[in-house]
Amino acid sequence: MILRALLSLALLFGPAHAFAEATRYPLTIQSCNRDVTFQQAPQHAVSHDINMTQMMLALGLKPHMAGYSGVSGWKSVPADMATTLDGLPELASKYPSVETLLNANVDFFFAGWDYGMRVGGDLTPHTLQPLGINVYELTESCAFVMKRPAASLDDTYNDLRNLGRIFDVQERTNALIAQMQAQVAEVQKHLPPDKPRVFLYDSGEDRAMTSGRLGMPQALIDAAGGRNILEDIDASWTRVNWETVVERNPQVIVIVDYSEITAEQKKHFLLNNPALQAVDAIRHQRFIVIPYVQATPGIDNVLAVETLAKGFHGE
Structure with missing residues (x-):
């Protein structure tokens, strides 16, 4: 996780371009295929x-927050993040309702499609806007509601920049983005030309939950010098048959660690799945584990790139 000390370093020693003009309201921001206007x-x-909550905290926005949602019901909170969250209520352990947001007098909801909102559900930008709640959608998740290119780290930077403008904290935002970009550039300076075939395993036994080209894992694998075996699948988080995995024969399997089923249990399932015994990654037991907060869009994406690069190519 990018710790507070790292953010402080970015603020102290960030480049000159970190300084930006103050936000002028009313401000209109593009969110997926919508324009959202903020009067203040x-x-x-x-x-x-957890990933979107971490973004807000990293930008020093806790004083602007009524709370957060969707964290403790799915995954544990890292110790340093728990310290920062102290005093901020979790309004819902999994999914908040419209009533929950209204009762907390919420005026802004930062979420995503399949990250707290679903198409046709009760909680969407169109249901909340008439109630005085502006919604900003996670850029990567826009693939659920519009056609867009493959996921990239620019999706995360875009979200941070937009949050910076919405809350008028551009200098802090630019310093953080510069630090993240520097970390990724340092990793990429040392990448060899060979790109191992990589399969990301989120969960599932009958079929595998994984990521196509529109999910953040695509961007992470690319940035770390690997090749997602599902890079031709025009989908974000999606399910595939094990036959597809076997046919594409990954050399490395990346396991996303979260929920009641541990990464070790997921690894045990994969190693003992009869259908996968001919797969190179299984035969050579090449696994990399990253936590959910690194696999989804957010400031810990840079840590995922570092971990994946080491796992793909060695130190």
Whole structure:
């Protein structure tokens, strides 16, 4: 995780271009295929899921927050993040309702499609806007509601920049993005030309939950010098048959660690799945484990790139 000390370093020694003009309201921001207008910086914001909550905290936005949601019901909170969250209520352990947001006097909801919102559900930008709640959608998740290119780290940088403008904290935002980009550039300076075939395993036994080209794992694998075996699948988080995995024969399997089923249990399932015994990654037992907060769009994406690069290519 990018610790507070790292953020402080970025703020102290960030490049000159980190300084930006203050936000002028009203401000209109593009969110997926919508324009959202803010008359002022939100004062009672809620972030959904651990990755989006971490973004808000890293930008120093806790004073602007009424709470967060969708964290403790799915995954544990790292110790340093728990310290920062102290005093901020979790409004719902899994999914908040419209009533939950209204009762907390929420004026801004930072979430994503399949990250707290679903198409046709009760909680969407179109249901919340008439209630005075502006919604900003996670850029990577826009693939569920519009056609867009393959996921990239620019999706995360875009979300941070937009949050910076919405809350008028551009200098802090630019310093953080510069630090993240520097970390990724340092990794990529040392990547060899060979790109191992990589399969990301999230969960599932009958079929595998994984990521196609529109999910953040695509961007992470690319940035770390690997090749997602499902890079031709025009989908974000999706399910595939094991036959597809066998046919594409990954050399490395990346396991996403979260929920009640541990990474070790997932690894045990894969190693003992009869259908996978001819797969190179299984035969050579090449596994890399990354936590959910690194596999989804957020500031810990740079740590995922570092971990994956070491696992793909060695130190």
